[in-house]
Amino acid sequence: MNSALQGEQKELAGEQAYKTFVMKCGGSTLNELPDSFFEDLIALQRSGIQPVIVHGGGPAISENLAKLGIETKFVGGLRYTSEEVLDVVEMVLSGSINKQIVRRIQTLGGQALGLSGVDGFLIQAKPVAASAEVGLVGDVTEVKASIIEGVTSLGYMPIIAPVGVSENGQRYNINADTAAGAVASKLGVQQMIVVTDVPGILSTVGGEKRVLPTVTVQQIEDMILTGEIYGGMIPKVRAAVACIHGQVKEVVIVNGSEPNVLSRVLSGEAIGTRIVRMKTSRS
Template structure:
C-alpha cells in the first residue's frame, strides 16, 4: 500500500470536512429565518416516478420539519389516476391541463389519489423518521369547493371556495406533516376533483404561508432550451398565449400568480427529478428552478 507523507495525509483527511463545513453553515441563516414558518409544498404526480428520487424528497421534507419549519404537503397523482382508470376501462381526457371528471372518475380519484398515492407518501416520510398524516379535502371539511367556471365541459372539477385550516393547524402544531389529497366538497353532497396546484395555492393563501413550492418533473419553466430563473405574470400570459406554456403547466402558472397576488411572498417551481432540489432551493444562496415574481423584480438581485 502506498503511504502518504504526513502533511499530505492530514490534508486528504481534512479537505472534505473543510469543504462540507461551509456548505452546512450556509443553511444556518435560512434555518433561523424559517423556523416556525409554514411552507406549502405541492408534490406533483409527474415527479413521483423514480423510487430513489421519492426517497430523497421524503428525506428533504423530514429534514425541513425537523429544523422547525411547518410543512404542509399537497400532492397530485395524474399519472397514477390515468393508469387506474385505464385498468377499469375508463379513458382520461384533459382540457387546458385539467382532468375532465365524472362520478366514475371521482371514484377512481378517491381510490387512487386519496388512497394509494396518499398513503405511499405518508409511508415514505415515516421511513425517513418524519411523522405524516394522510388527509383529504373532505376530512374535517378542509377544502370547500365550487364548480369550476368550465364545469359544463369539465364536470366535477372544483375550485377552492374556502379552506378550513383548523385540522391542518392542529397537525402542524403537533409537529406532524399533513399530506393532503386535493378532493373537495360542497353543501349539496358533491365531491370535486381539484387540481392539486389550485388546492396548494388555496391552502398556502389560507395559511398565510411563507412559501409555496411546486415540485414537478421539469427543471423549471422552459422557453425553448432555456430555463427561466424568474417569470412575471405578463411574461407568463404571453407564453400561454404562444403555446410555450401548455398542458399541466397552465394551472400551475395561473395558481402561482394568484398565490403571489394574495400575499404569499415567494412561489417557486423546482425539479423533483434532481436529488435534494428542495434543500438546495431553501438552504442555498443561489436556489434552483424558476421563481414567480412581480413584474418589476429584477432577476439579478432576486432575494430567494
C-alpha cells in the same frame, strides 16, 4: 380583547406562516424521488420549518381508469370528471397515493398524517366556470387552515389529497396545483414550492431551451398567449399566479431530483424558476 394581545397573536401567526411552506408534487414524481429528497424534507421539519404537502396523481388515475375501461379525456389541461371518474379519482388520491407518501416519510423517520380535502370540510369547493365541459371539477372556495395548523401542532406533516367537497356533500376533483395555491394563500406562507421532473419554466433562447430563473405574472400570460406555455403547464402556472397575493411572495418550480433542493430553495439559492409579481432587485 385588548390591542396588545391582538398584536401579539398577529405576530405569532406571522411567525408561524414564515416557518411554513407549501409543497406541491405530482404523485408519479413523488414516487420516483430518491430517499434523499424525503430525508431533506424530514430534516427541515425537525429544524422547525414546517412542510405542508399537496399531491396529485394523474398518471395513476389514468392507469386505473384504463383498467376499468373508463375513458380518460382532458379539456384545457383538466380531466373531464363524471361521478364514475370521481370514484376512481378519490380512491387513487385519497387512498393509495396519499398513504404511499405517508408510509415513505414514516419509514424514513418522519411523522406524517394523510388528509383528504373532504375531511372536516378541509377544502370546500364549487363547480368551475367550465363545468359543462369538464364535469365535476371544482374551484376552491375555502380552506380550513385550523385543521392543517392542528395537525402540524401535533408534530405531523400534513399530506393533502386534492378532493374537495361542497356544503351539501358533493365531491369535486380539484387540480392539485389549484389546491396547493389555495392552501398556500390561506396559510399566508412566504413561499410555495412546486416539485416536478423538469428544471423550471423553459424558454427558447437562440434555438436552445433554457430555464428562466425569474418570470413575472405578465410574462407568464404572454407565454400562454404565444403557446410557449401550453397543456398541463397552464393550470400549474395559473395556480402559482393565483396564490401570489397577501403574504405569499413567490412560487418556485424545481426539479425534485436536484440534491437537497428544498433546503437550497428555502436558503435563498437561485434554483429552478421563481414566479413573482414583478421584477425585483434579485432578478
